Amino acid sequence: MTNSEKNRLKDKAFQVFGVFCTFIGLVILAVFLFDIAIEGFSRIDWDFLTSLPSRRASRAGILTAWAGTLWILVLTAIIAFPLGVGAGIYLEEYSRKNRWTNFLEINIANLAGVPSIIYGLLGLEVFVRQMRLGGSLLAGALTLSLLILPIIIVTTREAIKAVPRSVRDGSFALGASKWQTVWNQVLPASFGGILTGIILSLSRAVGEAAPLIVIGALAYVPFTPATPLDEFTVLPIQIFNWTSRPQEAFLTNAAGAIIVLLAITFLLNGIAVYLRNRQQKKIKW
């Protein structure tokens, strides 16, 4: 065997390995989706989406749960987006590299690894008790915002870093101020990456049950929230509650609720991909 044949063989082997790696995740996801779909699809109908929780599995619905999840999503996005992107811009564009910013950076990276229930405990003390928000949507959204801020900050910084130095230099050369450069050049160019980070982190937030249970999100709520100060429940709590019931029929309900939760997540991701593609088309250097 010649050297080039050997290399070609290695190349082929690595390609097969790569395909294998790609598929392992996809296959597991497919099996999971298939399993849930078989169990849950028959359960989803208009009544399921518009009914209140009930002790009878066949009459129970997820109206208050999905309404709560949507509220939480929107509020969390509104709170976390400006804070996270602002912090990212500061750290990347304005701050000087010194020991203090190093310290900040390390801590933000560490925060991304803190278990979510710890954020729940923090939220309980600060938002629920000190700020007297009670177990409200606002307290829940603030808690989840804290949870996802580190991810947003890190991805924002990465996206800003990816904007070429020459774009900034060009902007400055034309007499633009720092703020004008950031606002008119850097942010639009990095917006796709920032958006991806926000959507990924919101997808994480939408699946959280533990921190919300800690701050006092409920399981049985017979009304849909009307203001951010109302009490609430979310889909993951309803799912968690149903899967721990002894009766088999509640497991089917849980599968149905999981499908709805997945649909919400997919919808979000879809919107993000659409916005990102549209944004990227606009950028021409």
Next chain:
Amino acid sequence: MLNLRLNYFKINAALLLGGTLLFSACGGSTTEGANSDLSGNIQIDGSSTVYPITEAVAEDFREEAPNVRVTVGVSGTGGGMKKFSRGEIDIVDASRTMNDSEKQLAAENNITFVELPVAYDGLTVVVHPENDWVNDITVAELKKIWEPAAQGTITRWNQIRPEWPDQEIHLYGAGVESGTYDYFTEAIVGESHASRGDYTASEDDNVLVQGVSTDPYALGFFGYAYYDENQDKLKAVPVNDENDSNGQGAILPSLETVKDGSYAPLSRPLYIYVNSRAASRPEVVEFVNFYLDNAAELGEEVGYIPMPAEIYEEQKQKFEQFSSGANATTQQQ
């Protein structure tokens, strides 16, 4: 399609009308329901074990008093007790009685309360259905298996009874944060919250069902409802408390043996606690009475075991005394 729907509505309307006529013909008996003049919020939190009963009661109370908003959380007996003792909620669901530190916290916050048992649960000891050697077990043997000293030493079936096989024993039980764990250790080991640590623990009883039903050398315990729903996958073990005054020999948990107290010591009552400030509000009084009136039927529907009727009557009297006392103190203030 539209036609079908219209017909459906017509039929419904006809039924409703007929029903109303029928009921109004019966006279005053139905006017007791629909307390639409009651309003307010009732906040409940606590044990996920008691949750299904409270959810069922809250669901039916919606028809009784449509303007009262009842919300129920599941932060666990411990979490619920903490909120209750700080006065953050009106009623707490509990799968065990309030402990001393919680009582102290309540006293510090000037919270007085009443404890009302609402149903029984029979903690069931289970093994794999193919396990043909265990046909009964004594409390002493269970203690030998579960006490803290057993950790690492009691690891094989024949260490408990010599005639049992020389095979590893695999233990499954409630997680240490649950009221179920506290109750089991109190009843079996004799000290609440003390047991060996080398067992498979889960807060989710369905996980335990899964574990025991797939492991021929397993022994586990969990709430009766989970055994009842999975009888084809599990074998319940009769428990002998070696005290013949409450039923002779080893006794299997069932509706009857739990209700009459012969399934001892693993029958446990489930409770709600009501805060005195809440008990001075008419909608809470109505709700608690409704709870005690319906706990037997609704509790059984969701998998628990009703208490004898006279106990519910006693609880209602106890609550009435408590709430009139609560009223008196709030008026004084």
